[in-house]
Amino acid sequence: MSGRVETIPYKLPGGVIWASIPVPALLLDARNAIIAINPVAESFLNASEKNLLNDPAFDRLSIDAPMEEAVVRVRQNQAAMFINDVDVTTGERAPIQCNIQIAPLGDIPDVVMLLVWPREIADRLGRVAAVRSAARSAIGMAEMLAHEIKNPLAGISGAAQLIAMNLSAEDRELADLIVEETRRIVKLLEQVEQFGNVRPPDRRAVNIHDALDRARRSATVGFAAKMTITEDYDPSLPSTYADPDQLMQVFLNLIKNAAEAAGSSGGTIRLRTFYDLSLRLRRADGGGSLPLQVEVIDDGPGIKPEIAAAIFDPFVSGRENGTGLGLALVSKIISDHGGIISVDSVPGRTVFRVSLPLAPREAAVREMEV
Numbered sequence: 249m250s251g252r253v254e255t256i257p258y259k260l261p262g263g264v265i266w267a268s269i270p271v272p273a274l275l276l277d278a279r280n281a282i283i284a285i286n287p288v289a290e291s292f293l294n295a296s297e298k299n300l301l302n303d304p305a306f307d308r309l310s311i312d313a314p315m316e317e318a319v320v321r322v323r324q325n326q327a328a329m330f331i332n333d334v335d336v337t338t339g340e341r342a343p344i345q346c347n348i349q350i351a352p353l354g355d356i357p358d359v360v361m362l363l364v365w366p367r368e369i370a371d372r373l374g375r376v377a378a379v380r381s382a383a384r385s386a387i388g389m390a391e392m393l394a395h396e397i398k399n400p401l402a403g404i405s406g407a408a409q410l411i412a413m414n415l416s417a418e419d420r421e422l423a424d425l426i427v428e429e430t431r432r433i434v435k436l437l438e439q440v441e442q443f444g445n446v447r448p449p450d451r452r453a454v455n456i457h458d459a460l461d462r463a464r465r466s467a468t469v470g471f472a473a474k475m476t477i478t479e480d481y482d483p484s485l486p487s488t489y490a491d492p493d494q495l496m497q498v499f500l501n502l503i504k505n506a507a508e509a510a511g512s513s514g515g516t517i518r519l520r521t522f523y524d525l526s527l528r529l530r531r532a533d534g535g536g537s538l539p540l541q542v543e544v545i546d547d548g549p550g551i552k553p554e555i556a557a558a559i560f561d562p563f564v565s566g567r568e569n570g571t572g573l574g575l576a577l578v579s580k581i582i583s584d585h586g587g588i589i590s591v592d593s594v595p596g597r598t599v600f601r602v603s604l605p606l607a608p609r610e611a612a613v614r615e616m617e618v
Contacts, residue, residue, distance in 0.1 A: 271365050278358035280305050280319060291525050292364065293338050305362065310337045311348065322350045322360055336364060398437050405430040425469060432493065449491035449584055453607035456488055456495075456542060457481055460519055463499035472507040474514035481521045488540050489607040494581045499544070501574045502600050506546035509598065518545040524603075538587055538603040545600075551593040559591055 266273070272289035274282055282300050290297055293308055300308065306315055312335040322329050328351040335343035349363040405427050412423035464477055488495070499519075506517045520543040551559055560579045582589045587604040 453487040487607040502544040509548035
C-alpha cells in the first residue's frame, strides 16, 4: 500500500516508557500506517512525528524482508516475530544491518509495534553487563598491587622535586609534570585499594574537551611523544556529568593504548567528539540518553581477532607484556558514570567510543557560576 492515508493518531499511555525505548519504535494501524513513533525513530527517519503520522510505514522504511506478510502473521497469531540481519534504509541513507521485532498490542486490535534494532546499538548494549563484571574482577586483582606501586611512586615524586631545584624554568615544567602525574596515580591507586567500598565519582559538569586536552598534553610529553595527535572536536558539545580526574584517566588510558599499539614506529591518533541522540539505556528511573560521543581512533595494526570480543576483560592484552588491566579499569569508570564504552577494530583503524550523558541543567549552571 502506498500513498498517505487518514487515521486518528493513537494516544499513547506511559509516555516516559515509550520515549525511553532505546531504538526506533513505531506503532502501525490495520493499514500499516504510522500512528505513533518514539524520539529515536524521529531521528532515525530524519523527520518529525507530525510529518510521519498517517504515512504508510513501509513507504518510509525500506526493509529487505517480506514485511507486510510478516505483519499479517503477527496480527493473526497474536505473537511476536523476530527477523534478524536484514538491510534497512530510509531512502536518504545507505542501508544498515538491523534486527526487526514485530509485536502485537494485545488490548488494541490490529495495532502492532515495530522495533528496529541497528546491529551496532544492539551489540553495544549487549556488552554492558559483561563489561561491568570484567572491570570489577580487574580492579580486585589491582588492589593487591596498589600498595607496592605506591611506594616507588613516592620516591619518584620526591626525587623529581629535588631535581627541579637546580633546573631551568623550561626543564622545571617537566619535573613538575612528573610530580603532578605521580600524585594523580597515587590518588587513583588509593581508590583501587578501597575498591570494595569505593566512593561514588565526584561528579560535576565537565567540559569533555578540557579533559581530553589534559590527557593529550600529558601523553605528548611521555608515552605518545612519537605519535601525531589530531583533534576533530564539535565545539558546541555541552558538558557531561563526570568526575574530571576519572574522565581524564579514561582518555589518558585510551591514548596510551593507541600509542602502545603503534609501537616504536609511531602513528596517528585522532580525538573526535560529536553529538548522537540514537543511543539510550533502560534504567530503573525510566531510561537515559547518552548523546555525548568521544572517539579515540588510531591507525595501528588493530586488535587481534581472537581477543577482540574480550578486550575489556581482565588480563586480556594484545601486548606481550601487557597486564590487561588498563581497559578493564576504563570500562569500570565509564560504567560508574552511567556510560558505555565500545570498540571497533580492523587493521589500520581501531575506534574506541565512549558514550556519556549530559550534565543536569542545575549542575551546568553551577559550573558556569564558579
